[in-house]
Amino acid sequence: EATGASFAVGGGNISGRAASFGIPAVKVDGTDFFAVYDAAAEAVARARSGEGPSVIEATAYRYFGHFEGDAGLYRTPEQLQELKDTHDPLQIFRQKAPKGISVAELDQIDAACETEVDESVAYARQAAWPEPEDLTKDVYLSY
Secondary structure (H helix, E strand, O other): OOOOHHHHOOOOOHHHHHHHHOOOEEEEEOOOHHHHHHHHHHHHHHHHOOOOOOEEEEEOOOOOOOOOOOOOOOOOHHHHHHHHHHOOHHHHHHHHOOOOOOHHHHHHHHHHHHHHHHHHHHHHHHOOOOOHHHOOOOOOOOO
16 A cells, blocks of 8 residues: 555644644654754653653655565656655765764765675675574564
């Protein structure tokens, strides 16, 4: 199923529904680290001062389908490329990073992350397959 939230969510958005319960809410770009951080900081401050809960609706975009076989025919290749160009969380972070962080430092962090991912993939590929009896181990509900 690929029903959009605008169709499936009463009121059009999650943050708008919070008003029905008297809960402050904000909708932020979930691909913008700094927008999410600021919204979370405000919500935490409210909660810690005894002002109750808050709702943060952090919107983001999927670059891939809902499932492995999803052909993604609901977006054109051009639309998808535009999303990648304008809503890449890592690029947004680089653009908005504090002045004290140099491009070289960000490049070093990227390289370290890439190395960690490569090592993790290599480890997973050489690891033994799990035993069938482990299928339901460490899941919320085991039958």
